[in-house]
Structures are given as C-alpha cells and as structure tokens.
Amino acid sequence: MLSIFSEADSDFDQRRPFWLPYNQVCLPIIHEGYLTEITEIGSKLNYYLLSSTCLLRLSQGSDFIETMAILKWKRVIPFTDNKELLKFGFKIGHSDNYKTFYVDNEEDLNRWIDKLSLVGIMDNIEKDYLIVNEIGRGSFATVFLAIDSTNGKKYAIKCFSKFELCNRKNGIKQLLTEIEIMRRLDHPNIVKLFKIYEDYDSVYLVLEYAEGGDLRKKLSICKRFSEADAIGLIQKLLKVVEYMRSLNIVHRDIKLENIFLVNSDSNNDFKLGDFGLASECENFLEGKCGSLGYVAPEILLGMKYSFNVDVFSVGVVFFSLIAGRIPFLGKTTNEIYNKNLNCNIQFNEKCWISINIQTICMIQNLTTKDPRLRSEAKHALRNQIFHKPQDESNYYSINLSPLSYLLTKTSNECHFVESQADHQFYLNELNIQVLYYSQLPQSTAITNSAIS
Known part of the structure; x- marks a missing residue:
C-alpha cells in the first residue's frame, strides 16, 4: 500500500522541489553538523541545521542560510553501504524524490537519526522496538506496550491500519491532524509523541507510557x-x-x-x-x-x-x-x-x-x-x-464575597462571578433571576430542592 505520508507531502504542493528558499519561519535548532549531500553533478560538503520542522543548508564558507527543506511528512531511511568510501548515510524524501546524505562515521549517523526521528517519518519499527503485549484497543487504533531495543525503556505504540484509515471518512486527515497537534504539544501532563513509523500495512505512533493505567x-x-x-x-x-x-x-x-x-x-x-x-x-x-x-x-x-x-x-x-x-x-x-x-x-x-x-x-x-x-x-x-x-482547619470557614456565587432560579445552576462587570453581564445580557449568598452553609448540596 502506498505511503499516506507521501500523498500528504505531495498534496502540500506537488510542484514543490526538495530545497526551497529560506523564509525565516523555522523553530529553534535541535541539531547541526556537516553532511555530504549527493547532487546531480556529484557530492558537496555543507553545514546543515535541523529544526523541529526543517533542514536548513548553509552556503559554503559562510553562516548564511541558503535553502531549507520542509521535513514534515518525509521519510527518513538510514543505511550503511560497505562498498562505498562513504559508508554511513541516510535518505530523506519519498519514492523518486529522495535526497541522500552521508556522514563520517556511525556515531554521527546515530546522532543525526536520533534527531531526525523527531521530525520525519521512520521505517523498520521492528528493529527499534520489541512489542510486548496489547494494552488498549479503540475504534480506530490498537495500543501496544513496547520496549526500546537499545535502552530497555517502555513506550506505548499506537498502531493504525492503513487499510482502515483509507476506508474511513476523513481517516487519514484525522491522523495527520493528530500528529501535527501532538508534535506541537510540550506539557508535563500531556502524553508526549516521540516518533512516527510507517510500513506497508500500518502507521505507528511511539508515545510516552504511563504505567498507572487510565x-x-x-x-x-x-x-x-x-x-x-x-x-x-x-x-x-x-x-x-x-x-x-x-x-x-x-x-x-x-x-x-x-x-x-x-x-x-x-x-x-x-x-x-x-x-x-x-x-x-x-x-x-x-x-x-x-x-x-x-x-x-x-x-x-x-x-x-x-x-x-x-x-x-x-x-x-x-x-x-x-x-x-x-x-x-x-x-x-x-x-x-x-x-x-x-x-x-x-x-x-x-x-x-x-x-x-x-x-x-x-x-x-x-x-x-x-x-x-x-x-x-x-x-x-x-x-x-x-x-x-496554609491552615487547612480553616478551609471550610472562608468568608465569601457577596458576589462569589449566583444560584440561578431559571436553570437550577450555580455560577461564579469575579467582578461587578461579570455580575452585570448575568443580569443584563442573560436576563436571569439570581439569589445572592454572602456565605453558604457547609456541605449543602445544590439540587432542585435547594433552589425554589
């Protein structure tokens, strides 16, 4: 089955070349270094910067950013070629639109791939993770517990069937939106998306694992x-x-x-x-x-x-x-x-x-x-x-402002107001009847019988 990310990449602009003029919209740099790029006329050594969305190429012998490549939906494929003088490298792109880059040694390759995996789409998930067991199943995906093959860390891997994605209305669009949003999020109380993989049948999201369950x-x-x-x-x-x-x-x-x-x-x-x-x-x-x-x-x-x-x-x-x-x-x-x-x-x-x-x-x-x-x-x-x-014994005896609460007769609901302006909004804009309490009795349930 065709790559859904290849289609997403081409849908963005079918005429777009790999390298684009730099437009100064890239996010902070997450990695940098020298790469040998294979071109139509040979090879060229340049200095490159990697952001969370783009690969930036500097002009030779200067600090001027010459061009940029948007990596949003591009595949990243590392390789080792023992027959060539330059052995360690990676490809970025899709089908017939790949760019090939080489580095000096295996350590440099691992460093680049580690950072590129945060930006692009990876392949060969079986090489990087050991699937332990299924831990969840939803309407559109199955979640597995997995272990990183290199360091033994636990991750949750969310697996989507490409066949089901293609046959569900807006299935691919929803997945792409989910990925775009999760890549933007960085909060201690939000599950982190680490990597994305794709093979012939499936798409995999490598996620932060929370051991306590839901x-x-x-x-x-x-x-x-x-x-x-x-x-x-x-x-x-x-x-x-x-x-x-x-x-x-x-x-x-x-x-x-x-x-x-x-x-x-x-x-x-x-x-x-x-x-x-x-x-x-x-x-x-x-x-x-x-x-x-x-x-x-x-x-x-x-x-x-x-x-x-x-x-x-x-x-x-x-x-x-x-x-x-x-x-x-x-x-x-x-x-x-x-x-x-x-x-x-x-x-x-x-x-x-x-x-x-x-x-x-x-x-x-x-x-x-x-x-x-x-x-x-x-x-x-x-x-x-x-x-x-600080004194928790006083927690239940705090004096409340006369406008702290509004119990509405019309909707049997309780609302908070923080200012006279809010108070006027309730009265003038919404035209509701209210009852004011400067201090409510402790542990009184707000029910229909409480508001008559």
Missing part, C-alpha cells in the same frame, strides 16, 4: 477519590486545558479513559492522551464528536462551539472522581444522550454530604449547559478551592 481503571479499584485528591487532579487538568487553548487546540474527548496515571500509587500525577478528535480552533468549530456522557451540550445540539467544550468534560471528570461514576447514566444510549443534553446533575447521594459547597458549586459551574455561563479554564483556576490556605 482513571476509569483506577476508579474501578479505589471506587472514589478523596475531595483533596480530586481537586488536585482537576487543577492540573484545567491547566492543561488552558495550555491547549494558548495554542488554539481543543481536545474534544477528555474523559476518564483518556487520562493516564504515571504510576499506580499516584492519584493526580497523570498524562492526558488520545488526541484523535483534537482540532485547531481559531474562533469556532462545528461537527458532532466526543464520547457520550462527557460531551458539551452545544456539540450535541449541533451548535458552533469553542474551547469551553473541554471545560465541560473536565467538570464531568470532576464529578466522576468524587461520586465514583459519571453523572449521566442510563439503560439506553438515548437515555444517556438526553441526560447529557439536559445537564441536570444531582448531588443527593451520600458521598456528597461531606463535600465542601465550594467544590459542588465548581462542578456545577464547569458543567453548566449554557456555554456563555460556563467559566473558562483560566477563570476557574482562580477559584479558592484550588488555593487552600
């Missing part, structure tokens, strides 16, 4: 998280959402199964993974996607939506950690759909009796049906539940 598995063992552990994890997760927003990225599938604990003993040291539904977002997105039970109502309604769909999913995770279950349960898909759409979350189970009212109100706010009333991640992070006082 949060759904963790909850099946521990049943519930303590309030403190849940708050600690959600604080980090909101920071991840805010980080993605700073890069104009929406995940669109935040759920227990996509949050992986670094080890089994940790309750909030995690990695967010599975960016198969992620998308770049300048203003608004359209199209239904996500996992039922975690999806923001505006997606289910077919409305245009933005970054706050991830905030809604974080709120569902928050509820689930404390309750030990997702808030929208049902015997049929249609029942779950309707509960998810209506967002009528109840806090009348015994586990909520000891939970701080501020925590309950935060969950209500994050899962508000109307996205205009839902806090952005950066605003939610300012809430005092994420900034406990």
Whole structure:
C-alpha cells in the first residue's frame, strides 16, 4: 500500500522541489553538523541545521542560510553501504524524490537519526522496538506496550491500519491532524509523541507510557477519590486545558479513559492522551464528536462551539472522581444522550454530604449547559478551592464575597462571578433571576430542592 505520508507531502504542493528558499519561519535548532549531500553533478560538503520542522543548508564558507527543506511528512531511511568510501548515510524524501546524505562515521549517523526521528517519518519499527503485549484497543487504533531495543525503556505504540484509515471518512486527515497537534504539544501532563513509523500495512505512533493505567481503571479499584485528591487532579487538568487553548487546540474527548496515571500509587500525577478528535480552533468549530456522557451540550445540539467544550468534560471528570461514576447514566444510549443534553446533575447521594459547597458549586459551574455561563479554564483556576490556605482547619470557614456565587432560579445552576462587570453581564445580557449568598452553609448540596 502506498505511503499516506507521501500523498500528504505531495498534496502540500506537488510542484514543490526538495530545497526551497529560506523564509525565516523555522523553530529553534535541535541539531547541526556537516553532511555530504549527493547532487546531480556529484557530492558537496555543507553545514546543515535541523529544526523541529526543517533542514536548513548553509552556503559554503559562510553562516548564511541558503535553502531549507520542509521535513514534515518525509521519510527518513538510514543505511550503511560497505562498498562505498562513504559508508554511513541516510535518505530523506519519498519514492523518486529522495535526497541522500552521508556522514563520517556511525556515531554521527546515530546522532543525526536520533534527531531526525523527531521530525520525519521512520521505517523498520521492528528493529527499534520489541512489542510486548496489547494494552488498549479503540475504534480506530490498537495500543501496544513496547520496549526500546537499545535502552530497555517502555513506550506505548499506537498502531493504525492503513487499510482502515483509507476506508474511513476523513481517516487519514484525522491522523495527520493528530500528529501535527501532538508534535506541537510540550506539557508535563500531556502524553508526549516521540516518533512516527510507517510500513506497508500500518502507521505507528511511539508515545510516552504511563504505567498507572487510565482513571476509569483506577476508579474501578479505589471506587472514589478523596475531595483533596480530586481537586488536585482537576487543577492540573484545567491547566492543561488552558495550555491547549494558548495554542488554539481543543481536545474534544477528555474523559476518564483518556487520562493516564504515571504510576499506580499516584492519584493526580497523570498524562492526558488520545488526541484523535483534537482540532485547531481559531474562533469556532462545528461537527458532532466526543464520547457520550462527557460531551458539551452545544456539540450535541449541533451548535458552533469553542474551547469551553473541554471545560465541560473536565467538570464531568470532576464529578466522576468524587461520586465514583459519571453523572449521566442510563439503560439506553438515548437515555444517556438526553441526560447529557439536559445537564441536570444531582448531588443527593451520600458521598456528597461531606463535600465542601465550594467544590459542588465548581462542578456545577464547569458543567453548566449554557456555554456563555460556563467559566473558562483560566477563570476557574482562580477559584479558592484550588488555593487552600496554609491552615487547612480553616478551609471550610472562608468568608465569601457577596458576589462569589449566583444560584440561578431559571436553570437550577450555580455560577461564579469575579467582578461587578461579570455580575452585570448575568443580569443584563442573560436576563436571569439570581439569589445572592454572602456565605453558604457547609456541605449543602445544590439540587432542585435547594433552589425554589
């Protein structure tokens, strides 16, 4: 089967030559050194710079960058040729459009390949990794535990069938988007993409491995998280959402199964993974996607939506950690759909009796049906539940501002306001009735009966 990356590379510009004029848009340099390039008229020794997207060629005898090659979807093939004077080298490109480079020795070759593997597409995954066993299976891919053949480190390898990608609507496009987004991400609580491989049948993503398993598995063992552990994890997760927003990225599938604990003993040291539904977002997105039970109502309604769909999913995770279950349960898909759409979350189970009212109100706010009333991640992070006082004995007796909370009669929801301007927005723009509380009673559940 043809390389899907070859097609992606040619689709970018079929007339594009390998070397292009330098346009000064490349990212920081990750490697540099001398290479002997094979040209149509012989060989030429030049100094090259490698960025996270491009290979840059300097003019001979100067520091002037002459040309650049975009490596985004190009294959990188190392080789050793014992018949030639120059033995160690690599090829970059596809089919009949390769460029060949040589280095002086095997050590130089290994250094170049180590860095090029972060930029291009590699082959021969069986040589580099030992597959141990299957650890996960989704709708579009299978995940395996693998060990690096050179250093014994563990990785998760996500395997996609090229046949299934080609036969699924937008399958290849979604994979390319997933790769592009993951290559941009660099955050301690996001699964890191290390390398990409392709062979005749499959595409492989070499990913950071989190040994603790996903949060759904963790909850099946521990049943519930303590309030403190849940708050600690959600604080980090909101920071991840805010980080993605700073890069104009929406995940669109935040759920227990996509949050992986670094080890089994940790309750909030995690990695967010599975960016198969992620998308770049300048203003608004359209199209239904996500996992039922975690999806923001505006997606289910077919409305245009933005970054706050991830905030809604974080709120569902928050509820689930404390309750030990997702808030929208049902015997049929249609029942779950309707509960998810209506967002009528109840806090009348015994586990909520000891939970701080501020925590309950935060969950209500994050899962508000109307996205205009839902806090952005950066605003939610300012809430005092994420900034406990040094004296934890005073945690439940903090004096609240008269505008700290709004309990709305019209929607049975709890919202946070941080300023008089926010207060006026609720009253004037949305025209809702509110009740003010300067201090709410401890451990009071926000339910329909609490707002009459």
